[in-house]
Amino acid sequence: MRYGMALLIRSPGLGWLAALLVAVLCGILAGLLAVSARHDEHLSRLVIDAERRSVEIMSQTLNGNVMGALSLLGAVAQDIKFDARGEVPPNLPRIAGLLEDVGRSHDAQGVFVVGGDGIVHSSWDSSGRPSTGLNVTFRPYYKMAMSGRDNVYAAVSLARGDRALYFTAPVLASVQRSSGPIGAVVARTGLDRVDGLLQNHVGIALLLSPQGVVFASNRPEWVGHLAGQATFERLTAIRALKQFGAMFDKTDPPVLPFSIAPGIVRIGGRSHALAVADVQWNDPYGSWQVVLAEDLTVSKAASDGLWTGGAVAAAMLVIVGLLLKLLRGQHAQVMASRRIEQYAREQSQSAERKNRRAEAAMKLQRARGVSDLARVFLAEAHDILGALQGAVYVYERDGAPSMTLAASYAAPAGLPGEMAAGAGLLGQCVVDRSGRVLAGDEMEAWSIRSGLGNARPAGILMEPLMLDDTPLGAVEIAILHRPNTADIQQFRELADLLALNLEIQRRQASAAPVLTEASP
Known part of the structure; x- marks a missing residue:
């Protein structure tokens, strides 16, 4: 040197x-x-x-106005129930008029009622060609409805050759949601809603079926392409579905010229960023996928x-x-x-x-209910921060005297089911409106008593769940490593997300009885 x-x-x-x-x-x-x-x-x-x-x-789609209208018809409309049971003649004027009103209100191409026998009993179609008498027993959307689930099914019409969405809701035996399905009510629409959401993307936007077929795209030339290898077994299964009409009856589908694996991929000799997100339509064959790609060279x-x-x-x-x-x-x-x-x-x-x-x-946005929300939070705290143990306590209502245990993660036996504000360190966090971090020498000097019991992990993070100045509960996790500034900041950000979603869940729960009373 x-x-x-x-x-x-x-x-x-x-x-x-x-x-x-x-x-x-x-x-x-x-x-x-x-x-x-x-x-x-x-x-x-x-x-x-x-x-x-x-x-x-x-x-x-699944959470939109069309599905809401169909679910309401299937749950409370007595004429629809009579029709599904076959207790009235097909295409009774008042039933056909009801179906037409729903169809025209939501820009549907057709609306029809399917009985428990799988036969279309009554129908309305904007083209003037009703579907009455058709047997749709084999259709996946009908099978899913008869299992009691709303669903959206995308397919290419065998008769017209156009792409369509089939919104389907079960017709219930009574107004009780627990009653079994006796048929289905279906609305067929075009793909304008989905196409519009893809068209405004500056790069490549695709909607893939569970089988990997491009069903919609802002690049029309790629509709009908297949993602991945076109093996004989795969093509045979796709043709057997009849979901894509006659698109692949005579020729094999062309294959996309790039992989849909998320990350950085090469498309047309140029580097692109590619991301994938699931679309849950309750399709029996799996999730649909939104695929977005953008050219990195520009x-x-x-x-x-x-x-x-x-x-x-x-x-x-x-x-x-x-x-x-x-x-x-x-x-x-x-x-x-x-x-x-x-x-x-x-x-x-x-x-x-x-x-x-x-x-x-x-x-957290996808969680259903407070317990599910708390479990998702603890799972994310484990994945992101390496939480060894954890607990979430929430106030079930405003003014409640104590917090209730919503969920725990790897907690020891005897975890309290309730905790009052000021009880222990976690309860004191609610009173102080401030989080607490225990680590290092402080851990050696104190015997920690909290919702987790006696423990000496490397660090304990506690945080009240606050919305403005209103306490909604408190969370506590124990981690195996000494928490740093980034850990504390990330934990507080996760707690803020939990508090926001908890308030949303509570408002939805309080609004549900009002919506039920307002329903006809």
């Missing part, structure tokens, strides 16, 4: 050549790191966009990498030149490299934290 340094000092030309080479290499490295960080950030945003579009599709990542690389290269040229003169080149190079690596790690960790927080928010 000393000989090499002496050689560079004695030969200025060789020294500056070495400095130039080092500067170029560092510039390339910095540019690649900047591009990689930009790509990761772009991919994280795309994942969130895919989840958002999945939620929008669900809100327009983003600012390349220019950012170039500017960063150029700036770093220039800086390194000056630095290495000065270091050669001051005989401090080796130390400065190591420090510069460490700074670059630390920056890259911080950027990567920041992107990862944002991604995990977004994923946790989506999972």
Whole structure:
């Protein structure tokens, strides 16, 4: 090392050549790191966009107005129940008029009632060609309705060859939701709602069936393509479904020219970020998928990498030149490299934290009920923070004297079912409206008594669940490692998400009786 340094000092030309080479290499490295960080950030945003579009599709379909109207018909309309049982003649004028009103109100192409025998008893169709008398026993949407589940089924019409959505709700034997289905009420619509949600994406947007067939896209030429390998067994199964009409009767479906595995993929020789989100339509064959891809070569990542690389290269040229003169080149190079690596790690960790927080928010939004919400929170605390044990207490109503245990994770026997404000450290957090962190020497000096009992983990995090200044409950987790600032911040952000979703659950629960009384 000393000989090499002496050689560079004695030969200025060789020294500056070495400095130039080092500067170029560092510039390339910095540019690649900047591009990689930009790509990761772009991919994280795309994942969130895919989840958002999945939620929008669900809100327009399974959770939308059409399904709501059908569910109401199947639950309370007596004429629909008579029709499903076959107790009235087919296409009775008042029933046909009711079906037409529903269809025209929601831009449906057709609405029909299927009896328990699988035969369409009454129907209305905007084309004037009713479906009365058709046997739909084999249709998956009918089978799912007869099992008591609302569902959305996407298919290509055998008669018309167009893509359609079939919204189906069970016709119940009585107004009680617990009564068994005696038939189904179905509405057929076009794919305009879904197409519209895909068209405004600047990159590639696809809707894939559980079989991997592109059913909708903002690239019409890719509709009917197949994701993955087109094996004989797979094509045979797709044709047997008859879900896609006559699209594949004479020819095999073309295969998408890229993989739909999430991450960075090559499409048309260019790098793209690709994200996938599930769409739950209660399809018996599995989940549908929204696939989004965006071209990374047209983003600012390349220019950012170039500017960063150029700036770093220039800086390194000056630095290495000065270091050669001051005989401090080796130390400065190591420090510069460490700074670059630390920056890259911080950027990567920041992107990862944002991604995990977004994923946790989506999972909490999907929870059904307070207990399910608490269990999802504890599972996310385990995955993200490495929680060893945990408990969630909530107030079941405003003004309740104590909190009730909503869920626990790996908790010991004897965990209290209720806890009053001020009881133990966790209860005191509710009174103080402030979280508490126990770790290190403090753990040795105190015998921790909380909702988890006696324990000496590496750290305990407690946080009240607050909405504005109103306490909704409290959460507590124990972790195996000493909590750092990032752990504490992430735990509090998760607690804030839990409090927000808990308040939403409570408002929905309080609104349910009012909606029930308002229903005809």
